[in-house]
Amino acid sequence: MAAWGKALGLLLLLTTAAWAQGPSVRLGAVQDWVYDPRKPDAALQGPGLEVARAAFGVRGMEVDFQVLSQGQCLAQVRSGALPACVAVLRSTGMDETDLLWPLRPMFKVVPKIYALASKPAPRQAVRTRDLEGRRVAFNHGQSHGPEFDSNLRVQRLLAGSEQQAFLLLQRERADYAIALDFVARVLWLKQPQLEAQFRVVGWALPTEVYTVxxxxxxxxxxxxxxxxxxxxxxxxxxxxxxxxxxxxxGF
Incomplete structure (x- = not known):
């Protein structure tokens, strides 16, 4: 939390003056990347939200967010109902009709591979190619990078959320689960009893997160x-x- 607070403090110094008088714009935000502190008047948190606030803040603009699934958020942007969607992972085969992409991503993330903590730890890190032929649970509404998304040799167990993916692993209906690190950490905050049941055993190649x-x-x-x-x-x-x-x- 201290590291995050230090970074946020730097940005507040940078942007407070610009936000004070700037126009407000409502953007979409992908719900998997949003941490709601559940405190009165507390701002929604998340790395993508902080980047968007800061980037528009230094341009003299204030933003707020409508939290949606990635599919809903992109649909609103394609139709023109919303001007932008924050925290979108660009994946192979994505329909990019009516979307405008910045030249650079906001940041990169690493999809991590999880196994049951009760099972013996692997002798070496598990990589995407090691998942071929294995049952892997994942949130089908979330991209996990082209390395994983395009590998058709993986036995895919589609889940409606990260929590459902980890529950499939918990019940041993899957050999592994794959999830983005930040998304998993938000889940541990909401369901702390789950964290000790799983361990990180590997990772896929980093993937890029955009505001589109x-x-x-x-x-x-x-x-x-x-x-x-x-x-x-x-x-x-x-x-x-x-x-x-x-x-x-961490936060």
Whole structure:
């Protein structure tokens, strides 16, 4: 929490003045990347949300978020109902009709491979190729990077959420589960009794997380330009890396 707080403090110093007078824009946000502290008036948290707030903040704009599944969020952006969707994983075969992508991602994430903690630990790290022929549970509404998504030799057990994927593993209906690290850590906060039952045994290649914009929304292209300019400013100040490091260290 200390590392995250330090990064957030840096960003608050950077953006408070800009937010005070700037116009407010509502964006979509993928629910798997959102941690709701469940406290009165507490802001939604998550690495993608912090990057979006900061990137628009340095451009003099304030944002708030409508939390949706990735499928719903992208549908709203394609239709022009929302100008952008925060925390989208770009995957092989994704329908990119009516979507505008920034030149750079917000950050990269590592999909981690989990096994039951009660089972013997593997002698070496499990990689995606080691999952071929094995039963792997995962949230089918979430991309886990092209290395995993495109491997058709994996026996896929589709789950409606990360929690359901881990429950399939818990009941030994799956040999492994794969989940993004931040998403799993949010699940442990909500269901702390689950964490001790699983161990990380490997990982897939890093994948990129984006804020994607709408071709159909009247502000889509302008907001994309503002966002890219804001990301560049954050990168030059070192603040973008501070956010990523803070969340990677835990919260």
């Amino acid at each position: 914009f709408s071709r159909r929304h009247p502000q889509g292209e302008r907001l994309l330009q503002e966002f890219e300019a804001g990301l560049q400013q954050l990168a030059e100040l070192g603040s973008l890396q501070s956010i990523e490091n803070g969340w990677a260290a």
